[in-house]
Amino acid sequence: MEYETPLFFRVIEYASRADRDVIDMVSGKPDWEPPSAVRDGLSEYATHPSDAFQYPPSEGLFELREEIARRRGVDTEHVVVTNGAAEANYLAMACALERDRGDEILLTDPVYPYYPGKTTMLGGTQSFVPTDATGQLDPAAVRAAASDETAAIVVNSPNNPTGAVYPAETIHSLVAIAEEYDAILISDEVYDRYDLSGEFESALAAKSNHRVVTNAFSKSMAITGFRVGYAIFPPKLAASAKSRHMLVNVTASRPAQYAALNALRETDPEYYDGNRALLRERVETFTDALEAAGASYTTPMGSFYVMARFEEYPGTLENVFRLIDEAGVAGMPGEAFGDSRAAWVRFALVTPRVEAAAERLAAFFE
Template sequence: MVKALAKLFQAPEKNIMAEIGKTAALMTDVIDLSIGDPDLATPAPIVNAAATAMLAGKTHYTASAGDPEYLQAILDFHHQNFGSHYQMENVQATVGASHATDLAFGALLDPDDEVIIFEPYFSPYKVQVEQYHAKPVFVTCQAADNFQPQKAAIAAAITAKTKAILVNSPNNPTGAVYDQETLQAIADLAKQHDLYLIADEVYWPYVYNDHEFVPLENLAPERTLVTGSLSKVFAMTGFRIGYLLGPKEVVSAAGLLNEGVTYTAPSMAQSAGGFGLQNVTELVEPLKNEFSQRLAYLGEELNQLSWAKTIPVAGSLYLFLDISGSGMDDVEFSDYLLEQAGILVIPGQAFGTSGKGFVRIAATQEMAVLKQAVAGFKSLSFASQKITE
């Protein structure tokens, strides 16, 4: 008889997002508004850059930290767009942002350390913290506050064991964009308690309706780790390319950890990503405009439902819809929506207990499909509705 699995996986919690991902892959004739994979094609110039790199022989390992050209493109991008002054010693190429976040946790966390995470939250964060035998501490954000974290609640969660605060803005799943005041309060708390900040900013271009993306790195550069990804920025999820930016000693430790994980990010993806960052304005604007129109449409139409409501669209690719007025919980509602209208969404509970009563809708289908989806939502009827004010 073989010995048991790691304790973390002996009785794992139900992973709603993973289960829905499997469902989406197996089903046909379904309007899939679940997984955040943009339907838009990767811009042709980026694809051509990858093909050109491969034809030129860039099909081998790069340096473990990354191809210098790709790393320089990251540094130039952050300097030109956010005014930061990182050097080569501050950057590591990664296989997407989740890899970068995992490396950041691995470099920072000892057993029993605590990481503050704002809930609702991107579900992989929890396991990433726990795999290093550390503890995620959740601070609930309320719809009444437009899902902005509140300073008093964050301060109350800080203990002697707190090592870092994870900040995801624009936010997945809520679509919130944290304002300057909120982020300054978080930075002030980090300085006061000598904490690290981990800034997941993968949706940075997708900010709408006069909201503004505020780079956390500018408020506390000496303690901020940026986990970047090009997956959503350029609709290149399959390229699996991102980066980690931050203080030299943390990035160096993350690089040592990565030696035994992936060693290096894919060389051709680095070439493609570097090209994208060098031409970011031209390539991103059409994508941003498309998602802005889609989310505005979904928000306007779904807010007409007597049993649903949402906060005004601020950013990301998602709408977080309050369906509590339907009389169902979010899991029941999601099942009912799939059964009655053939629409796949993610129940809010996938993002923590405070997501109960919500569903996340990804605007990752063309407008014609979204119109079909809206018609499906409007066709629903409920035996018992609790209309919310």
């Protein structure tokens, strides 16, 4: 089985070799400060006795799992702490496929590229359900695509790359479809703290044994390098997920889990409110400049990405390389996210140089 190097790495590598200053709008790495309690937790951990530097429980520190469970209204035994949301999604997809209920994974188009890659790695087959122009997913289209071969339906809200936020009726309908076909709805909610619409609904609101919710502290606490995520499994999948997690990773970082737990307990809501306010300002600044440049664009209702379409400039890898060389702005080619957005380029608003990037793009396309 052959795997392609993800386009993210190819773009980042190309930008790093550029002969000019390049504004990085490729990766979803928040540029703002983590909660102060993260640093406090790390400092405190350094003073712990030596046994605290050994393996933690494989499924995660009990106190962290307990805190997550309390906040999410679930049983602690259903929570598995993972190496970021990436592993959480891998575990969820693997558990869905190993039930011998078919090998099809239903994905959206556009799609976060790692979902198709994981599907291939796990021996599943991919099918895609188109979203509308705003990134919204029609449950009727999902139902029409589902079959007895459907093992899982994978969705992401708030969405990367479109910024769509699925309303409650969509989420509950998707859970119902999963139940109808004995499939697993996998709801990746890693951007839940960046809901700008007020309409976000977690799949946990639907009480069901046919849904898995994945998340991480990577984005919400601006600690992508800590690799602390989690998945909430229904009882019938939790034991299998824990076994696979142990075989693949053994466990996640103990100090990072401790710091995340400290931040969960000590961080006020104002921290998250401030980051959303900053993001709203950046969305307005960037989209205003795109409009002045005559570009089409998406206005995100959540997450921190804007997709832009420039006339007669499709979102190919070659054109993204040209933007790096000639405009000094690095984005992601739309073709990385599926056929429906191949004409677009995705930009991550996680840089204080958003206004400068917009000005460079406007000058390039004038």
